[in-house]
Amino acid sequence: xxxxxxxxxxxxxxxxxxxxxxxxxxxxxxxxxxxxxxxxxxxxxxxxxxxxxxxxxxxxxxxxxxxxxxxxxxxxxxxxxxxxxxxxxxxxxxxxxxxxxxxxxxxxxxxxxxxxxxxxxxxxxxxxxxxxxx
RNA sequence: GCAGCCGGCCGGAUGACCGCCGCUGCCGGUAACCGCGGGCAACCGCGAAGUGCCGGCAGGGGAGGAAAGUCCGAACUCCGCAGAGCAGUGCGCCGGGUAACACCCGGGCGGGGCAACCCGACGGAAAGUGGCACAGAAAAUAUACCGCCCGCCUUCGCCCUCGGCUCUCUGAGCCUCGGGCUUCGGCGGGGCAAGCCCAUGACAGGGGGCGCGCGCACGGAGCCGAGGGCUCCCGCGAGCGGCCCCCCUCUCAGGGUUUACCCCGCCGCAGCGCGGAGCCCGGAGGGCGGAGCGCGAAGGUGGGUAAGGGUGAAAUGGUGCGGUAAGAGCGCACCGCGCCGCUGGCAACAGCGGUGGCAGGCCAAACCCCGCACGGAGCAAGACCAAAUAGGGAGGCGAUUGGCGCCUCGGCGUCGCAAGACGCCGGGGACGGCCAGGGAGGGCGGCUCGCCCAAGGCUUCCGGGUAGGUUGCUCGAUCCCGUCAGCAAUGACGGGGCUAGAGGAAUGGUCAUCCCGCCGAAGCGCGCGGGCCGCAAGGCCCGCGUGCGAAGGCGGACAGAAUUCGGCUUACAGGCCGACUGCGGCG
RNA sequence: GUCCCCGUCGUCCAGAGGCCCAGGACGCGGCCCUUUCAAGGCUGAAACACGGGUUCGAAUCCCGUCGGGGACG
Numbered sequence: 001x002x003x004x005x006x007x008x009x010x011x012x013x014x015x016x017x018x019x020x021x022x023x024x025x026x027x028x029x030x031x032x033x034x035x036x037x038x039x040x041x042x043x044x045x046x047x048x049x050x051x052x053x054x055x056x057x058x059x060x061x062x063x064x065x066x067x068x069x070x071x072x073x074x075x076x077x078x079x080x081x082x083x084x085x086x087x088x089x090x091x092x093x094x095x096x097x098x099x100x101x102x103x104x105x106x107x108x109x110x111x112x113x114x115x116x117x118x119x120x121x122x123x124x125x126x127x128x129x130x131x132x133x134x
Numbered sequence: 135g136c137a138g139c140c141g142g143c144c145g146g147a148u149g150a151c152c153g154c155c156g157c158u159g160c161c162g163g164u165a166a167c168c169g170c171g172g173g174c175a176a177c178c179g180c181g182a183a184g185u186g187c188c189g190g191c192a193g194g195g196g197a198g199g200a201a202a203g204u205c206c207g208a209a210c211u212c213c214g215c216a217g218a219g220c221a222g223u224g225c226g227c228c229g230g231g232u233a234a235c236a237c238c239c240g241g242g243c244g245g246g247g248c249a250a251c252c253c254g255a256c257g258g259a260a261a262g263u264g265g266c267a268c269a270g271a272a273a274a275u276a277u278a279c280c281g282c283c284c285g286c287c288u289u290c291g292c293c294c295u296c297g298g299c300u301c302u303c304u305g306a307g308c309c310u311c312g313g314g315c316u317u318c319g320g321c322g323g324g325g326c327a328a329g330c331c332c333a334u335g336a337c338a339g340g341g342g343g344c345g346c347g348c349g350c351a352c353g354g355a356g357c358c359g360a361g362g363g364c365u366c367c368c369g370c371g372a373g374c375g376g377c378c379c380c381c382c383u384c385u386c387a388g389g390g391u392u393u394a395c396c397c398c399g400c401c402g403c404a405g406c407g408c409g410g411a412g413c414c415c416g417g418a419g420g421g422c423g424g425a426g427c428g429c430g431a432a433g434g435u436g437g438g439u440a441a442g443g444g445u446g447a448a449a450u451g452g453u454g455c456g457g458u459a460a461g462a463g464c465g466c467a468c469c470g471c472g473c474c475g476c477u478g479g480c481a482a483c484a485g486c487g488g489u490g491g492c493a494g495g496c497c498a499a500a501c502c503c504c505g506c507a508c509g510g511a512g513c514a515a516g517a518c519c520a521a522a523u524a525g526g527g528a529g530g531c532g533a534u535u536g537g538c539g540c541c542u543c544g545g546c547g548u549c550g551c552a553a554g555a556c557g558c559c560g561g562g563g564a565c566g567g568c569c570a571g572g573g574a575g576g577g578c579g580g581c582u583c584g585c586c587c588a589a590g591g592c593u594u595c596c597g598g599g600u601a602g603g604u605u606g607c608u609c610g611a612u613c614c615c616g617u618c619a620g621c622a623a624u625g626a627c628g629g630g631g632c633u634a635g636a637g638g639a640a641u642g643g644u645c646a647u648c649c650c651g652c653c654g655a656a657g658c659g660c661g662c663g664g665g666c667c668g669c670a671a672g673g674c675c676c677g678c679g680u681g682c683g684a685a686g687g688c689g690g691a692c693a694g695a696a697u698u699c700g701g702c703u704u705a706c707a708g709g710c711c712g713a714c715u716g717c718g719g720c721g
Numbered sequence: 722g723u724c725c726c727c728g729u730c731g732u733c734c735a736g737a738g739g740c741c742c743a744g745g746a747c748g749c750g751g752c753c754c755u756u757u758c759a760a761g762g763c764u765g766a767a768a769c770a771c772g773g774g775u776u777c778g779a780a781u782c783c784c785g786u787c788g789g790g791g792a793c794g
Contacts, residue, residue, distance in 0.1 A: 016638080019638080058694090068643070
């Protein structure tokens with residue numbers, strides 16, 4: 001029943017190779033609370049990966065950051081096939097949830113401004129894949 | 135009531151919406167490898183299997199006391215291993231508990247606290263090696279040194295001078311007072327190379343603070359003296375000294391301080407007695423006096439001694455009496471220590487008695503010795519399944535000719551004592567080692583021709599094995615309750631329960647209400663002090679402290695399982711329960 | 722997760738029970754030299770990660786924290 005806000009295993013990014021691919025050829029946007037990598041994919045649904053490094057804090061803080069980011073993804077899930085990797089910053093831990101939602105929306109959709117979902121730096125052309133939401 | 139001490143426990147609650155991960159049941163969809171059968175084959179059917187996977191619904195479960203640090207100990211897994219030892223590491227009072235431990239319990243000993251109680255790496259220093267700065271005679275050998283005592287040897291000044299005495303009298307000798315020289319020692323003052331400190335204010339003095347140290351000292355006066363020490367006074371139930379910081383004299387300074395060295399001044403030391411002969415005077419007798427003797431001092435030397443020696447973190451048992459030439463556990467008493475015996479205790483150890491005569495400093499978290507334990511790695515251990523790509527092995531298909539190279543055998547030649555090496559010729563063999571030819575096949579193409587690529591080909595199987603997946607993975611030295619044994623740790627028995635299993639890693643997100651703590655105006659209560667009124671009881675006002683206190687605000691810790699247990703260590707807001715100790719109050 | 726290693730001036734090192742209130746080089750401050758700068762000379766400031774313990778005495782030896790780095794078919 002609850003499918004709209006669910007977060008299924010298929011929506012996790014798990015493989016190391018997926019992460020490196022998104023780091024290399026996805027678009028990258030910095031915010032005050034987090035950094036977001038976005039890359040388009042062939043899948044019918046979006047996927048999420050979280051990279052909480054030890055720099056963020058001890059295990060309690062890292063787990064809390066991941067839970068809040070997952071919650072963001074559940075409530076603001078893009079309908080298109082996008083691979084998203086979020087790198088949380090320390091400021092994310094104490095920020096109000098509403099400010100997280102605002103920043104997450106902006107960072108995910110900002111991938112547009114400098115052209116379609118495309119690797120800005122590595123120029124390895126991924127063909128323009130019309131996405132309505134920009 | 136306050137302060138303390140020990141043990142145990144909890145570690146926010148409830149609800150709403152949206153979610154996550156296992157398990158169980160039901161419902162819907164749906165495979166594959168593989169096996170069997172059929173078919174020329176593509177493939178089909180059956181089994182595997184309605185399993186696994188995907189989705190839905192329902193039920194039930196889902197972080198900790200430290201999950202942390204990874205400091206110990208184990209289980210488990212793989213590797214290694216005849217046995218024993220060495221090395222290395224860890225542990226170290228005794229007894230018990232345990233699967234094991236560096237953990238726990240009980241006891242002993244030592245230390246701290248008024249006490250409850252707390253703390254302790256707590257074997258061995260006559261097995262050996264080594265270290266102990268500075269100071270000090272000496273830092274481990276009980277010797278040397280200083281000193282004390284005994285014996286022996288040598289020596290016991292010089293110059294000037296007041297005064298005196300004697301004589302053989304412009305002089306000589308002797309005694310005495312004072313001074314000087316020389317040598318040594320002590321005390322005081324001054325100078326100053328150099329070092330250090332100081333405008334961030336030195337130094338000195340005074341006051342205050344803090345911690346550490348010593349403890350009847352500090353200060354004052356005197357005495358003995360070889361080293362070095364002793365006595366008295368003041369003070370006295372507590373202080374004193376050193377270091378550091380702050381303040382004041384003080385915005386005062388080219389100054390202060392220490393040691394070495396130099397100079398100056400002061401003090402101290404440098405024989406006395408008896409005495410035959412002799413000489414002189416003489417009444418007795420007296421004076422001088424060589425040698426000698428005794429005592430004393432200085433130096434040297436031979437011995438005795440371990441009492442004492444400013445030091446130091448530490449000094450060779452302590453105190454007292456006797457004893458001695460001086461001394462000494464040399465003797466005695468007490469204390470300490472070692473050994474032996476008895477008693478109590480399983481033991482560590484304790485008590486008592488006897489005995490020895492001191493038997494030898496500290497450091498083993500210095501090397502080490504003794505006793506005990508330990509094979510190594512770690513769930514990224516290990517096991518199973520197994521893409522793509524590359525590579526390995528075996529087979530099949532296709533072309534299989536020549537040359538070079540390779541292997542082997544034979545002959546000849548050169549070198550060599552030989553073994554053998556090198557070269558040439560010939561026979562045989564293998565080969566995807568190289569080159570050329572050949573061309574199965576492939577590409578362009580509807581087909582042929584043609585062109586291009588081309589033995590680094592196509593294909594089957596096998597083994598290792600990467601990504602990935604499955605497993606190991608949660609029923610266990612398990613948890614709860616009770617009984618029994620035990621002082622306890624713990625164990626035995628009985629009953630009951632199943633209590634997270636993720637894997638880029640779940641156990642939550644957002645909000646509401648409540649709970650707890652802190653702040654908190656007005657107001658109220660209590661205590662203390664002051665003022666006013668009142669004869670008094672008391673009342674009023676002011677100030678301070680304290681308790682209760684609405685709305686509201688702030689806060690609710692430390693921290694997230696990763697193979698699993700037993701410990702240790704570290705972090706932690708707030709709260710609850712119980713035992714005990716000290717002090718105060720009331721009865 | 723499992724297992725190792727290391728912490729000394731601002732930086733890189735030395736020191737290995739007392740000679741160390743810790744030494745050297747570079748860097749930093751001041752003075753001298755120079756017309757000036759550099760070089761050179763003189764000089765100064767500056768550190769034992771933290772907390773306990775052993776010892777007469779600890780940067781050094783032991784224990785525990787904290788921080789940093791590394792390895793993992």
